[in-house]
Amino acid sequence: MKLVALLAPLLLSTTAVPEGKPLAVDVGGRVVAEGKAMRFGWPGAYFEGRFRGTEVTASVETQGDFLRLSIDGRTFQTLVTPGPAVVKIAGLKPGVHVVRLEKLTESQSGSSRFLGFTTPGTPLAPIIRRAAIEFVGDSHSVGYGNISASRDCTQLQVHDTTDTSQAFGPVLAKRLGAEYRVIAYSGYGVVRNYAGGKPGENLPFLYPRAIPGEAAPAAPDSWRPQVIVVNLGTNDFSTPVHAGEAWADGAALHADYRMRYIDFVKELRRLQPQAKLVLMGAETFYPDVAAVAEATGATPVKVPQLEMTGCHWHPSRKDHRMMADLLDPRVRPALTLPSAPPRNRR
Secondary structure (H helix, E strand, O other): OOOEEEEOOOOOOOOOOOOOEEOOEEEEOOOEEEOOEEEEOOOOOEEEEEEEEOOEEEEEEEOOOOEEEEEOOEEEEEEOOOEEEEEEEEOOOOEEEEEEEEEOOOOOOOOEEEEEEEEOOEEEOOOOOOOEEEEEEOHHHHOOOOOOOOOOOOHHHHHHOOOHHHOHHHHHHHHHOOEEEEEEOOOOOOOOOHHHOOOOOOHHHHOOEOOOOOOOEOOOOOOOOOEEEEEOOHHHHOOOOOOOOOOOOHHHHHHHHHHHHHHHHHHHHHHOOOOEEEEEEEOOOHHHHHHHHHHHOOEEEEEOOOOOOEOOOEOOHHHHHHHHHHHHHHHHHHOOOOOOOOOOOO
């Protein structure tokens, strides 16, 4: 396949409209519709379209997110410069192609905008995947610093070496040919954030939001995952309870964690009654996770010791692949899977 960039990312006005016919897109993740544009902020969001022809154009506007543009499963360009951008992919072999834009990095404030794909060729309906998985969690679900070669990282390096597409959730979903959403926020827990920061503003508090850094809730949509995987607790117990916090000691924190987690799982069941709930937990707090699972009918999964060679002792790509392997037999039976992985029809 010959890939030719006729337009490198260009700074354009946000009103610029590329020539060509718009593609219908499959959207992964929560978005806010703004006319023909879609604004997004949660990790791992993606947009995928399909067309018959030899070229396609992607239009976006970012506030610092790294976005990967790929064609037929191969990376064409990673957009790293903030601002509006238009990228044209041309010189493709005549036929049917799949174009995809996905968010790699985490943005705890701000958002980016997807302005669309266009082609001078023939727009086709996007691939429809019947299986769907939602991943709820913290930095481990985000893929915090997972492609870093060092545990020692600046905040800029954390940003630049975070690739949610290589976190355990998207790795598993892509393996299974499933749609996915990632609702995750680094440093947050069920009742307590890392080192006790921002008391009361925990992951269950953020969960309803359309954009993680904005209070507005997500609009109702047709998202109906068959499985919801929750991985929360690392931040609740990563540091000792200190003076001035809401818990007298560690035992009180563990009790509160169990109670609030049970409530959160029940709320997820109310919102998505069709979904199987899978709760992940490291060995250090797995008894709490198992108790919550027993109380709610969820499936507990113990995560063994990881090598943690990513930024600030976070899971590496190898760790994420291992976690995907661990989840596979718990998730696969609950999904509606195709007899073969989705592929282009020419």
